[in-house]
Amino acid sequence: MKDIARQAMSIKVESMDMLNGQIKMEANASATYLAMASWCEQNGFFTSAKFFFKQSEEEREHMMKIFNFLIDVGGSPLSPEVTNINHDYSSIVDVFEHTLDHEIAVTKSIHQIVMKARELGDLTTERFLDWFVLEQVEEENTIRDILDMISVTGTEGVGLQLIDDHVGNWIN
Amino acid sequence: MKVVYQSTYYTLYQSEKERCFYIDFVQKTVRMSFCQLLALRHKVLSIPIEHHFDSDLNKHGFELLQLCNKEHLFILNTLEVLDLKSLVEQGFVRLGISVNATALHV
């Protein structure tokens, strides 16, 4: 039997499903960072707000990278539904701690897809995700550095405003 | 036209000449491009079958299925939905782009 399906699509459908799941996760991250930007604006952390606006855009770029990959391989990318975005944070420290948790969850998800793609013998998907694996190292590192800066600066007195100013160092 | 997979009620065919697929739904046979077949797969695997066993969530145990940009409409009962799910899963395995029968549910 001629492989018409294989000629139309060059990755496994299971990989496509997982990548559609990742599209959703990146969209969720983008929306979450936008909510954080809103929180920062409303609470006077204007530099941090800029940081999160930029993060939000980056997450959308990640999403589009996967979206376009699915088009390139002949798959069917799905526009994600994003719901239940949290807008409540108790402090700027809380915001960054949630950010790190979020990035770690994304890293785990990407690793899982890599492992599964390997199991499926889907080298195309595995190689495609190399960029994301390394990108996550950077993303996690950035937030960890900011949390370190926060603990060194301290939140007493003018600490919170200093923290906000210092976040500017991570906007490039 | 060659049979790719036959489930209890349905049959998936591949036409090499037309480079497309056909599904025999008993009432009618539907011609589909590969993209439309992918869309069908997504719709069928997304049907929450567990709702069929909860009269609050699915009162009558039927499912409406629109195919090929709303060109076709099918009304399926629980057994037909289950059968179509297996046709889709096994069909993609036979087509060589799915590894196992337990495809991830999307």
Ligand SMILES: [Fe+2]
């Ligand atoms: Fe991301």
Ligand SMILES: [Fe+2]
């Ligand atoms: Fe990220």
